[in-house]
Amino acid sequence: MLWLKAAVINRPFGLDNLSVIEVPDVHISDDEVKIRVAYAGINPVDYFIISGLRSINPVPHIPGTEFGGYVEEVGSKVKGLSKNDRVIVYPRVFDGVCDLCLSGKEHLCRNGGLIGGITNGGFAEYAVVKYQNAMKIPNNLNWESAVSIPVAALTAFHALMEANIKPGETVLVVGASGNTGQFAVQLAKKMGAKVIAISSKPWVKNIGADEVVSLNQAINALQRVNNGRLADVVVDSIGSKTVERSIKLLDTGGRFVTFGALTGITAKMTISEVYLKEIKIIGATGGTRKEMLRLIDMASRNEIKPVIWRTFNLDNIKTAISSLFSRERNGRILVKIAG
Ligand SMILES: [Zn+2]
16 A cells, blocks of 8 residues: 655644654545645644634544645546646635535535645645646746645735725735735735735835834824825734724725634624724635636736745644744745655
């Protein structure tokens, strides 16, 4: 029997129960592809899955929601893919037949979930996905950029699309140096917005932010940039710690968009502030394959790219994941597997 190396989490979950071990090789069905994983990205969602805070199947489980690699083997019913194609993986399981899938919202599939959550994921030498999830990337797109598309860039892009950003608007991004935040800054800028980044990292200016300030300085920065007005859109995935203050930074008619809650899932809101200013609250999660295709196109033209802090190998994945919450973190954390 063939064996492959993988990061495996077992009950009672938590990072202490994640280990890199040899597991039996994976076999594919007619409609699946086997991928030799080149790179994976580490995201907060992986931490939540490993901690047992999201649906997990199977157990023991291989996490890893964001990854890409080389097609190793294709099932008999697979179309459009062949051995050695470079692909990144659309990170949502979807059935393709429910009302939401049929309306182009496969990220909300009624029978769906996260790859690496309700299926084994990509923190392994090989991974298996449905062929509809494997999206080819051009040869000129490097792995570091490509592997930041499926979760980090896609989540930010979808959120900005849901918020319907218009040229000239002022967008405030809370947590602008984070995985999604750094793409929210780049993409909002590309959509023609003025961008105020809330971050302690000066490099956020280099990826397109008009101003990089602390949350306390946000009102002044907004008024400076937006002719005395507050933000048209606030993007906040930080959660409990920031939401109450973020909503106060919106101008009349502003939109608040959230796709995560890193610091906690509940927050206080002053209801009168929301209705008296006709604030709109928008939730977003993941993104569509169509949006992911557009991001592949943008990344291959160098219009967006990740700021990477550290790259680990699979043997050091525990350190990679625990570094996610390090104060020194200065950009994305990647895992190089086959590279
Ligand atoms: Zn569906």
